[in-house]
Amino acid sequence: MLNLRPVFLVTGALVAALGVTMLLPMLTDLLSQDAVHRADWSSFAIGATAAIFMGGGAAAASWGRIDSIGIREGFLLTGASWTALVVFAAIPLALGGLDIGYVDAFFEAMSGLTTTGSTIVTNLDDAPPGALLWRSMLQWFGGVGIIIMAFAVLPILKVGGMQIFKSEAWDTSEKFMANATNYSIALSLIYLFFTALCFVMLWGFGMPAWHALNHAMTTVATGGFSTRDASLGAFLTVGRAPLDLVVTVFMIIGSLPFxxxxxxxxxxxxxxxxxxxxxxxxxxxxxxxxxxxxxxxxxxxxxxxxxxxxxxxxxxxxxxxxxxxxxxxxxxxxxxxxxxxxxxxMFIGGCAGSTSCGMKVFRFQVALAALVVYAKRLAHPNGVFVARYNQRPLTDDVFVSVLSFFFVYFATFASLAVVLAGLGLDTLTAISSAGTAIANVGPGLGPIVGPSGNFASLPDAAKLAMSAGMLLGRLEFFTILVILSPAFWRG
Amino acid sequence: MLNLRPVFLVTGALVAALGVTMLLPMLTDLLSQDAVHRADWSSFAIGATAAIFMGGGAAAASWGRIDSIGIREGFLLTGASWTALVVFAAIPLALGGLDIGYVDAFFEAMSGLTTTGSTIVTNLDDAPPGALLWRSMLQWFGGVGIIIMAFAVLPILKVGGMQIFKSEAWDTSEKFMANATNYSIALSLIYLFFTALCFVMLWGFGMPAWHALNHAMTTVATGGFSTRDASLGAFLTVGRAPLDLVVTVFMIIGSLPFxxxxxxxxxxxxxxxxxxxxxxxxxxxxxxxxxxxxxxxxxxxxxxxxxxxxxxxxxxxxxxxxxxxxxxxxxxxxxxxxxxxxxxxMFIGGCAGSTSCGMKVFRFQVALAALVVYAKRLAHPNGVFVARYNQRPLTDDVFVSVLSFFFVYFATFASLAVVLAGLGLDTLTAISSAGTAIANVGPGLGPIVGPSGNFASLPDAAKLAMSAGMLLGRLEFFTILVILSPAFWRG
Ligand SMILES: [K+]
Ligand SMILES: [K+]
Known part of the structure; x- marks a missing residue:
């Protein structure tokens, strides 16, 4: 039997916490010089109220000690919490001064929390500061969320070969629960440190503090949301310090295993x-x-x-x-x-355990190792060949996990591209939007969704399909697909 | 130690046999009404002489009884014979009235023998009949060649999961050698029967005999070379019998496991x-x-x-x-x-053991079975799950083979697309040419290489890169890649 109580408890608590963080963009709007922007505070007040009451209510209704969480509950919790956070994070964007509907806000929130960075906002330069800060915060939360998940959750769930990063120390469920909390706090502090360092350097090199703050958050999160329509290019004028090199360094740091x-x-x-x-x-x-x-x-x-x-x-x-x-x-x-x-x-990505997206380089290492072993077995059918990764032997079990991941990756990419083309997007826009969504990159290719375009003009159904692709890509596909398989609900 | 004698013997014999078949297009040219076309006979005479003497010489120099062929010799023989056949098949095309150089002829011969069907001929309607027949014959040979290989060679070499089609009857090398010859003849007769049936039906439904013969050969081979610039569309005029439905039936037959x-x-x-x-x-x-x-x-x-x-x-x-x-x-x-x-x-393909190309449907079945087992293992880590295919259990070994195949497929596709783009092709032409080459389909997308275009205008380097892609795709990648791996040459 599935025990849903911990799922509701943790999801509710996370939503309530998200509601509390909405007070920051609310304050930012209230402090704005511009009367129109100042009026935007109410959207965050409403969003915060909704999240705190509904999330808190769900948590309170399922309150109690959690001794351990089963594998299936772990999958459910992961899928439910990310989805719920996006649903609530979208509320203030839909109500606020960006003048967008809920579907657009949902797309933007999903793009934020999954650190994708595709945007439907057509005029960032005049957007209210609260909404801009909220977008950056969502990416920042998404970044730290995925680091903690990659460290504490995915190896246990054995998703896509992540079991090779499972620490031997965590051989009991209790030990894991105790360590996971401490380690999660430590990882968050490291993440905060790099963000602060990035902010100081950007600011020191001449970027205005407000923009430096937002870009520091979305750089370390490898998110890519900007406060300007021209993205980072807006800050690169002749004679300025090479801000792009600072950003490059912190994008690389964000892509290393925390x-x-x-x-x-x-x-x-x-x-x-x-x-x-x-x-x-x-x-x-x-x-x-x-x-x-x-x-x-x-x-x-x-x-x-x-x-x-x-x-x-x-x-x-x-x-x-x-x-x-x-x-x-x-x-x-x-x-x-x-x-x-x-x-x-864009499909390569960074390291597992980082904020970056894509397939992750370790999977290419494992796949290459699998191919070498496979080629050896083909040429010498009677030989015994074992591949190793960081000194540990790789089993057929890991090979199947990783190679399945690639297969599902391409199958999802092709399916999403065909769906988007079916919704009327031209070939280049459809293919590149599908790729940029599941790889959580952000910009697509071509005049519409390319680096100098945005996703506002896409039909609603395409935005929702892309949102699903972003979530699948961010949660490494299997976390979601397992929940959708009939076998999951049996036994 | 590698025993190269059987490799030279069989490759030489095949090249010599190919030379003998060049006498057919030579006769066709000699019988032509058109004096210019008649003069084209000499190119086939030269090609036949070269192939018979050089192939026969290699076979004679390595003559002797072949008791058994090792796995590595099997890989070498496969790669060497396909390559040598293309090299010699291109000679009459390069010398003849198509007015093309050797690189174009090599591309055309590779496209023929691999049953790809991409063409560099810009004016099929006025081409000499010998060259047209030779193109059709190459696809017909390629089709029967791949059927025999898929039945007798690839399961032994265990390429890309083909071991699941290995017949239990062939448990000794001697039995295999005896059976392989008989079965190969039987398979060729079935292939010949379907080709004849297709010819009779196309002719009976009103296609001129000459065109019916050529299209029958390239239909059952799922090759796609045509005798007309407008391809099969040239024969579909209002009031005509639905020739396209006849062709559809025989394309399906060609895609079934022989x-x-x-x-x-x-x-x-x-x-x-x-x-x-x-x-x-x-x-x-x-x-x-x-x-x-x-x-x-x-x-x-x-x-x-x-x-x-x-x-x-x-x-x-x-x-x-x-x-x-x-x-x-x-x-x-x-x-x-x-x-x-x-x-x-176009990447799906038909059944293994047919003339068709692409990934083959059984690999999707195995990959889906692998995913279902994987999802079950994720949700229930302590359960034991076994997938079956045609009543036989699928092992992790087969899963790794098949999933590796998909990985190499996409990696080769992406690499080839980038190489072609690097050679100056526009994005759509580069991506679709790469896909059509490794999937052995024929036409690409867009104005240049689409269904109404051809590959003549591509740079030579792009034609050679595509030729390599066609060979890799036709021989299921690993047959070639294994030969290129250092482990192959060790021990
Ligand atoms: K991104
Ligand atoms: K073809």
Whole structure:
């Protein structure tokens, strides 16, 4: 029998907590100089009231001690809490001065909490500050939420090969419950530290404090929401400090496994930062792709110096590959190779245990290891071959998990693209919107949804389909798909 | 130690046999009414001489009894023989009246033998008959070649999950050698029978005998080369018999597992045609997709009757899904949904053991079974779940094979698309050319390489990259990739 009480309790508590955080954008609106923006405070007041009362009510009604949570309850809790948070986070956006309906607000909230960064707001430059702050906060919450989940929840649920990150220390359910809370707090503090550092550096390098605060939150979350229509490009004027390089550094930090930071701090094992297989592979990919794109940029623009080419290359490679999705320039002008290149690398993602999205580099490592073992077995059917990852042997069980993940990834991508095309989007918009949603990147390709466009003009059904794609991508597909399988509800 | 003697012997013998068959198009040219076309006979005479002498020489130099062939020799033989056949098949095309260079001829020969059907010939209507016949013959040879390989070679090599089709009867190497020859002859006779039947029906329904012969060969081979620039559409005039429905039936027959036909005839087990899991799944997919596209066509064209909509839908669904690639109409005009739909279904393919291409439906069945078992294991970590295919249990070994296949498929597709974009092709042309090459379909999308275009204008490097993609796709990737892995050459 499924025990739904802990699911309601935790989901309700999280929704109520979200309601409390709505007081911050409410205050921001109240402090605004602009009378129209000031009036926007009420939307957050209403949203906060709804979230606190309904979330708190659900939690209170199911109050009690939680001794342990079963596997199936874990899946349900994950799916229910993310969905409920989006439903309530959308309320103040729908009521407020952005002048959008609930479907648009739902899309924006989903894009925020999943750290996707696709936006339907057409005029960010004149948007009320409360709404802008709320969008940044949602991405920031989403970032820390996924870090905690990747560390404490997904390895237990064995989703998509994440079991290889399961710590041996957590062999009992009780130990896990006790450690999970402490570790979650520690991870959140590390995350807060990097956000603060990013803010200080952006501010120090000349970005106005308000914009630095918002961009710090969405950078470390590899989210990509901006406070300006021109995205980060609005702050890159000639003679300014290279803010894009600061952002690049923190996008990379946001894409590293936060669990390794924790181990480094707790046990002084700083060497792990340089020996961890996943980090090395990630940095290698970034380096190779940056060099490749740098040559391309030098090739396309005759009058560019190597350093500018390097800045353009590394910023865009890191922004797209980690799934942040900031734009400093419209790379559609870099020719078809660049467009195809960026389309492909957006699926790569960062490290597992980071805020970044996409398939995650460890899955490519495991898949490559599976292929090498498979090729060896084909050539030498009687040999015995074992692949290893971070010194541990990889079993067929892990191979099936990871390879299934790839299969589901592409199947979902293709299905979503066909659905979007069926809803009337042109081919390029449909394919790139599907990809950007499930990879949680943000911008698509082409004139409508490309780096200089937005998603406002899409039909409502397309926005909801993309929202479903974002949630599936963020929760690594199986967390949601398992709940939808009949076997889940049996026994 | 690798024993290369059998590899040279069989490859040489196959090349020499190919040379003998070049006498047929040579005769066709000699019998032509047109003096210019008649002069083309010499290109086939030269090609035949080269193939017979060089192939025969290699075979004679390595002559001797072959007792058994090892696994690695099997891989080498497969890769070497397909490549050598393409190299020699291209010679008469390069020398002849098509007025193309060797790279174009190589592309065309590769497209023929792999039953892809992409063409660089810009004026089929005025091409010499020998060259047209040779193109059709290459696809016909490629079709029977892949049927024999899928029955006798790939299950032994365990490529991409094909081991589930391994017959238990062949448990010793000697038995296998004896049976393989008889079964290969039987399969070829079945193939010949269907080709003859297709020819008779096309001819009987009013297609001129010459065109009926060529189209019969390329239909049963699910190849898609035509004798006319307008492809099959050139023969579909108002008041004519529905030739497209005849072709549809034989494209479906070409996509069914020929091993099942053999079992049906040898053991009288005709019921297997209706109970085989793969056939049922294939027919179900065709039915569902046809109904879906029929509604779409009815929706787009207001003045169309349901029967015409059905004809348009089933012909195009079967043509693209089985990877035949004939065109009767340019479906680019059917809107973005249809374009995205056809792009996706071209990867599906037909049944393993048929002439058709793509991923093959059994792999989707195995992948779905793997996902269901995986979802059950996620929800109930302590349960024991086993998937079955045609009553036999599927092991993790098969899951890894099949899922690896999908992974390599998409990785090759994405890499080829990026390479083609890097060679200057626009995004849509690059992506669709990459897909059509590795899925061995034929036409791409868009104005350049779409159903009404051809591949002549692509740069040479793009033609060679696509040729490599066709070979990889036709030989199920691993047959080639294994040879390229260092482990293959060790031990
Ligand atoms: K993002
Ligand atoms: K074809």
């Amino acid at each position: 669990g390794i930071f924790l181990v480094a701090i707790l046990r002084g094992a700083w060497k792990r930062l340089f020996t961890d297989s996943q980090i090395r592979f990630f940095i290698t990919i970034v380096t190779v792709l940056t060099v490749l794109m740098m040559f391309r940029v030098l090739n396309i623009f005759d009058d560019i110096d190597p350093f500018t080419a390097f800045r353009l290359a590394i910023f865009n490679v890191v922004s797209i590959m980690t799934g942040t999705g900031y734009a400093t320039t419209d790379y559609n002008a870099w020719g078809p190779f660049a467009v195809g290149f960026f389309f492909c690398i | 091993g099942i036909f053999l079992v049906a005839i040898l053991r009288g087990a005709w019921k297997r045609l209706f109970t085989d899991s793969q056939i049922r799944f294939f027919i179900t997919i065709v039915t569902v997709l046809t109904v879906l596209m029929m509604f779409r066509v009815l929706n787009i064209f207001d003045d169309i009757d349901p029967f015409t909509a059905f004809r348009l839908a089933i012909f195009n669904v079967v043509s693209i899904m089985t990877g035949t690639g004939y065109a009767t109409t340019d479906y680019n005009a059917w809107g973005p949904f249809a374009v995205g739909f056809f792009f996706c279904i």
